[in-house]
Amino acid sequence: MRPSGPTIAAAIVLALEGIALGIVSIIELLALGGGGTSSTIGGIALIVLTLIAAVALGAFSWGTLRRASWARSGGVVFQVLGVALGLASLSLEPRVWLFTLGVGGPALIGLVLLISATRRDGASDPRLRSGDEPGQRG
Template sequence: MRASALTTAAAAVLALEALALLVIALIEAFGLGAGDAASLPSALGLIGLTAVGAVLLGALAFAVLRGRSSGRSGGLVVQILAIAIALSSLGVRPFPAVFVFSLAIPGAVGAVLLFLVARREGAAARRQFAEGDGADGPGRG
């Protein structure tokens, strides 16, 4: 079964965020190689966690594309966290506009897309259940 355009768009947002995190990890790794790190263990930990986040976002994008509800729910949690971090940065002075908009805009777009995909999949599951015999529905045995 081919994924819908909405599902593909939601997966693309997650994949682009994964790519952005991977680029950040590479920039940090090159900075570490140039001697820009104040603390080697902290820099290595940050690079490692950023790479793990990129892999996680990539896995969520793949799961969304495959129609897995775990990918949609995990992706939605990540988008909400991105929006929360962006909103918490509004009080920082000087105002980090690029940082706030870089998190808030893709986070909001991704959250809306994932929400719409989840609604569509839920409606399709309810329709499929209604068309069936209805005896052994989800969670009924």
């Protein structure tokens, strides 16, 4: 079965977030090479963690296109964290609206799309229709 529109849009948002984190890791690597970090070990750990998150978002994007529930649930976790990070940035002075909107906005859009994709995929899944209990099949 072909993925629905919200599923495709959610996968695109997840992929773009993964690409953005990949770019952030390159920037972190350049800062590490240029001596812009206070701790080399801490800088390397941050780069590795950022790359792990980027790869995870790519996997969630791919899995979302394949209608895998593990991918949608993992994507929802990342989106909730993004919304929380965007909201938390509002407590800092001075407020950096570009960061707040750049992190929280796509996360909120991704969250809405993932929930919509989950609802649509659940409605089209024959295993989840009422009256189709495993013991009732002939």
